[in-house]
Amino acid sequence: MSTTWAYISNYLVYSSMGVFALAFIAHTYETAFAVRAPHLADAAQGNLRTKTFDYTRTEKIARIATAMMILGFLLLLAGVIARGVSAGRVPWGNMYEFSITGALAFTGAYLGALRKYDLRWLGLFVSISVLLALGTAVTVLYVPSAPLVPALKSTWLVIHVSAAIISGGVFLLANVIAGAFLVLDSMEKKGERAPWAKRLPSLDTLDQLSYRLVAFVFPLWTFSVIAGAIWAESAWGRYWGWDPKETWAFITWVAYAAYLHARVTIGWRGRRAAWLCIFAGSTFLFNYVYVNVWGTGKHTYSGL
Amino acid sequence: MSENAPEIGTVGLLRFMWRQLTSMRTALVLLMMLGVAAIPGSFIPQRSQNPMAVSDVFATSPTKALWYERFSLFDVYASPWFSAIYILLFISLIGCVLPRAFEHYKASRALPPVTPKNLSRMEFHTEWKGTGNELEVARAWFKKNRFRVRELEGSISAEKGFTRETGNLFFHLALVLILIGVSFGSLFGMRGDAIVNVGERFINTPTTFDSLSFGKLFNEKSLPPFSIEVDKFVAKYNPVTNAPEDYTLSVTVKDSPESAPVKKIVKVNSPLTFGSTRVYLQANGYSPIVTVRDSIGNVAFQGPVPFLPQDSNLSSTGAIKVPDATPQLGFVGSFFPTIGRANEGGGISVFPEALDPRLFLAAWTGDLGLDNGRPQSVYRIDTETLKKIGLKSLAPGETYEFAEGSITFETYVPWVNLQVVRDPGKSSALVGSIVAILGLLASLFTRRRRIWVSVTKKNIEVAGLAKNSAPGLENEIAQLARALGRAE
Numbered sequence: 030m031s032t033t034w035a036y037i038s039n040y041l042v043y044s045s046m047g048v049f050a051l052a053f054i055a056h057t058y059e060t061a062f063a064v065r066a067p068h069l070a071d072a073a074q075g076n077l078r079t080k081t082f083d084y085t086r087t088e089k090i091a092r093i094a095t096a097m098m099i100l101g102f103l104l105l106l107a108g109v110i111a112r113g114v115s116a117g118r119v120p121w122g123n124m125y126e127f128s129i130t131g132a133l134a135f136t137g138a139y140l141g142a143l144r145k146y147d148l149r150w151l152g153l154f155v156s157i158s159v160l161l162a163l164g165t166a167v168t169v170l171y172v173p174s175a176p177l178v179p180a181l182k183s184t185w186l187v188i189h190v191s192a193a194i195i196s197g198g199v200f201l202l203a204n205v206i207a208g209a210f211l212v213l214d215s216m217e218k219k220g221e222r223a224p225w226a227k228r229l230p231s232l233d234t235l236d237q238l239s240y241r242l243v244a245f246v247f248p249l250w251t252f253s254v255i256a257g258a259i260w261a262e263s264a265w266g267r268y269w270g271w272d273p274k275e276t277w278a279f280i281t282w283v284a285y286a287a288y289l290h291a292r293v294t295i296g297w298r299g300r301r302a303a304w305l306c307i308f309a310g311s312t313f314l315f316n317y318v319y320v321n322v323w324g325t326g327k328h329t330y331s332g333l
Numbered sequence: 334m335s336e337n338a339p340e341i342g343t344v345g346l347l348r349f350m351w352r353q354l355t356s357m358r359t360a361l362v363l364l365m366m367l368g369v370a371a372i373p374g375s376f377i378p379q380r381s382q383n384p385m386a387v388s389d390v391f392a393t394s395p396t397k398a399l400w401y402e403r404f405s406l407f408d409v410y411a412s413p414w415f416s417a418i419y420i421l422l423f424i425s426l427i428g429c430v431l432p433r434a435f436e437h438y439k440a441s442r443a444l445p446p447v448t449p450k451n452l453s454r455m456e457f458h459t460e461w462k463g464t465g466n467e468l469e470v471a472r473a474w475f476k477k478n479r480f481r482v483r484e485l486e487g488s489i490s491a492e493k494g495f496t497r498e499t500g501n502l503f504f505h506l507a508l509v510l511i512l513i514g515v516s517f518g519s520l521f522g523m524r525g526d527a528i529v530n531v532g533e534r535f536i537n538t539p540t541t542f543d544s545l546s547f548g549k550l551f552n553e554k555s556l557p558p559f560s561i562e563v564d565k566f567v568a569k570y571n572p573v574t575n576a577p578e579d580y581t582l583s584v585t586v587k588d589s590p591e592s593a594p595v596k597k598i599v600k601v602n603s604p605l606t607f608g609s610t611r612v613y614l615q616a617n618g619y620s621p622i623v624t625v626r627d628s629i630g631n632v633a634f635q636g637p638v639p640f641l642p643q644d645s646n647l648s649s650t651g652a653i654k655v656p657d658a659t660p661q662l663g664f665v666g667s668f669f670p671t672i673g674r675a676n677e678g679g680g681i682s683v684f685p686e687a688l689d690p691r692l693f694l695a696a697w698t699g700d701l702g703l704d705n706g707r708p709q710s711v712y713r714i715d716t717e718t719l720k721k722i723g724l725k726s727l728a729p730g731e732t733y734e735f736a737e738g739s740i741t742f743e744t745y746v747p748w749v750n751l752q753v754v755r756d757p758g759k760s761s762a763l764v765g766s767i768v769a770i771l772g773l774l775a776s777l778f779t780r781r782r783r784i785w786v787s788v789t790k791k792n793i794e795v796a797g798l799a800k801n802s803a804p805g806l807e808n809e810i811a812q813l814a815r816a817l818g819r820a821e
Contacts, residue, residue, distance in 0.1 A: 173573070173574075175573070175574055175576065176571065176578050178576055179577055179578070179579055179580045179600065179602070180602070182601070182602060183602040185602075245777075247773070247777070248770060248774050248777060251770055252770055255766040255767075255770065259763070260602075262759065263603065263604060264602050266524070266604070266611065266613040266615065266752045266754045267754065267756070268762065269515070270382060271374055271382070271409070271410045272382065273375040276372075276374055276375040277375060279371055280372065283364055283365070283367055283368035283371075284365075284368055286364060287361055287365050287368070290361055291361065294357050294361075295357060295358070295361070312368075
């Protein structure tokens with residue numbers, strides 16, 4: 030029974046990778062087309078830079094790409110659920126499961142934000158990073174589906190880890206947008222944007238968007254840390270012990286708190302704010318990779 | 334201020350320093366410093382978490398260890414420099430938040446400001462020809478939407494979103510509450526560990542602990558007089574991965590020597606609770622039960638000896654000291670719950686459950702050094718001055734006989750490590766955390782804004798202003814305008 034579900038889960042995860050790969054190709058094609066199209070248009074109109082983009086021609090493929098992203102998301106969602114069913118618990122007990130659930134949260138954050146903002150230009154990046162995350166998960170991190178060690182058997186696993194995974198997905202999305210801001214900002218400082226970047230949102234929009242994502246998810250991250258503390262109190266006999274994972278969760282919290290203060294109270298905008306956002310996001314990523322793989326401490330039952 | 338700087342005197346200087354400390358920028362710098370200061374503790378082993386790793390550093394590179402020690406790098410989170418940063422941060426925070434709290438309190442009792450003369454200069458502004466009763470409608474609309482309202486001649490000034498600052502202040506004060514909880518817990522709390530064999534009883538007095546640490550203001554006599562009898566311990570392991578799946582500890586507890594015994598179950602995530610003291614199941618292992626006889630057959634020692642696990646399959650090491658034998662006997666031992674086959678000399682355990690247990694013993698004789706007053710570990714024997722008798726591998730029931738006597742490996746019992754923790758500060762830390770989250774939500778998701786409605790002879794004007802250019806005000810004004818009868 031449980032091995033069947035594990036098998037189904039693997040099948041679904043592999044299928045979602047196939048679909049994400051198609052989405053990636055569609056996004057690449059779309060981007061490439063948008064760059065090449067001007068030259069075709071140039072020949073007819075004799076205009077090199079200004080009237081170059083014909084988005085009606087890439088719109089179709091962009092829609093296909095988004096449809097693929099949604100399909101990939103649904104397949105991955107089913108894969109994650111099947112993994113949970115096979116183990117008889119929530120699917121975040123080891124690094125393989127964190128990775129597939131994290132990829133799901135990242136795609137979900139992208140698709141959620143897509144409902145409100147036109148972020149399809151991010152699709153290329155989102156699809157390739159999800160593919161890389163899933164690829165690493167199935168090749169390097171895979172472990173057979175198994176029950177949890179006693180310390181993890183708690184309702185707090187559901188609450189604490191899901192909050193952490195969702196926060197992580199949104200933090201990373203904010204990071205990507207802050208990164209895009211920096212790239213576009215230096216382009217604009219030198220002159221004007223490269224052709225492919227012209228359709229990307231204005232610097233102001235990007236600046237605001239990364240801030241809103243962080244402000245939206247910072248309370249959830251705070252909650253995740255506190256939920257972890259409550260759980261640690263019942264499992265390890267103390268609510269805070271400066272375990273490496275706890276320390277880095279604290280550092281991430283402090284970095285984002287500084288970012289929010291810098292923006293709201295001091296009024297940082299633009300490059301400085303983007304760098305601070307990226308710095309804060311990298312502390313999160315560092316925590317995920319370093320503590321799980323090379324770290325010591327109580328959070329290292331990741332199955333690696 | 335700067336031209337008479339040399340004359341500011343001590344009070345002026347203190348005031349100047351206080352202003353600097355409580356400025357937002359200083360608070361931010363301190364916050365970032367706190368984050369950076371937390372980093373070394375995640376790379377360098379910490380005494381509070383892993384004292385063995387700290388001793389390893391001292392053994393392998395003493396110079397490095399000495400320098401680490403000088404800068405408290407083995408106790409980062411209790412070090413003077415780390416404390417200095419967070420104490421300064423919290424002083425700065427209090428100095429920042431308290432004046433703001435008073436100001437906010439005053440502002441929340443004051444009326445909204447008078448309607449400005451020129452509303453068309455506001456961020457959002459709309460104007461149309463009205464019918465005359467708009468102020469009535471506006472008053473009702475503001476009331477329904479819970480605005481604070483100031484009525485003026487021919488206009489209404491309304492304000493909403495004080496929750497933003499209230500939440501913000503509560504968030505920061507809640508952080509102070511968390512810090513108070515943490516300090517209170519470390520001053521008045523205690524933490525102790527005791528290894529208890531199945532079948533034995535633990536009594537909560539200072540002498541029964543293997544290790545015990547308590548806060549500066551903890552009163553040793555205030556240990557609650559409970560006792561725990563360890564009836565049964567069952568560990569389940571996954572047959573494929575060898576990983577533990579479940580630990581169940583059955584105990585009989587008494588709140589005090591007079592009270593009636595109650596049977597309870599302890600699991601990793603469900604500790605025992607005695608008031609503000611909790612007892613956790615933190616580790617487990619095996620105690621081989623041995624009988625040691627001297628050369629004429631008298632029993633010199635009999636009982637379980639806890640061995641310490643060395644790996645996830647519970648290969649364990651320990652020492653059996655028999656000072657009552659003549660001459661004294663000592664055994665350095667390894668216990669393997671399920672012995673693995675074929676390896677050179679040493680043993681290995683292949684499964685954590687005791688399916689095929691073996692006890693490997695090295696027998697020594699001579700002065701064990703227990704009488705010279707120097708403290709020594711119960712898990713180790715210093716064999717330097719001892720004479721080796723021999724080596725033997727025993728299955729349960731087997732006996733190793735030698736000239737000075739014999740040792741019989743009777744059987745084994747599991748032991749559990751009970752961790753007794755009292756932390757009287759944790760509930761205020763929890764309350765602080767909950768208030769912090771609620772405050773954070775309130776401050777991040779409410780917007781402070783003002784809306785004015787003004788009726789002149791000719792026109793109705795509606796205008797609004799939002800702090801921090803919060804979104805949504807445009808919509809709100811459009812709604813109000815619609816309610817006031819503005820045609821689309």
